[in-house]
Amino acid sequence: MSAILREAWRTAVPDLDDRHGPLPPLMLLLTVVTGLIDAFSYLVLGHVFVANMTGNVVFAGFAIAGAGGFALAPNVVALVAFAAGAFGCARVIRTVWSHRARVLILALALQVLLVAGAFLTAEVSGSPVKAGTRYALLSLLGLGMGVQNAAARALAVPDLTTTVLTLTITGTAADSRLAGGAGSRAGRRLLSIAAMFLGGLIGALLVVNVRVSLPLLLAAVLLAAACGIAWRLTRSSAPWTRPL
Structure with a gap:
């Protein structure tokens, strides 16, 4: 247990001389954002995710099979938008690939604009969301979550993909000492799982009990804060800023 706690602490409060420097806590923050945004999309926009594309592929199959409560078009729109965001982000960040903080600031700036635009759109449309607004x-x-995923993939901080937990959960269980493994990075992996859970929980509470658009507002605020931190980090020339 002490090893898990030490690993969790090193993830949340990292050594700046580490290979990934201050990136792990920022990746955790983006994982919280994922939970917030997927809570909004699933609960407000129907049975569709904007970050968990595995779910959307399965939901598309449900829709084609005629299962109640699932529609094909929203899942296809989310899949295409996600892919477009990942493609566009990859094209942009390759222009600054020599510095990892500059990769992050560009991706975050794009994502802030997209999520803030979504919040304003949701505010104007009101509740329930109209069909045309739903697709917007x-x-x-x-697009925003595709941007985030492409940036996280480029930064490649181990076990902190910000959107996908399947391999994280698998690694936590399969690498545990009870399974005969070394138990490495269990603290980091558990923090990633907790961050996604926290984002989903807060997002759902806001949608159900307060105002449906508030998860997007909170996500935009967190992204803006991360953007400000990343801006300061662009001045660094520490080893962690060099590409992998």
């Missing part, structure tokens, strides 16, 4: 929101948020 899926497009904006899908």
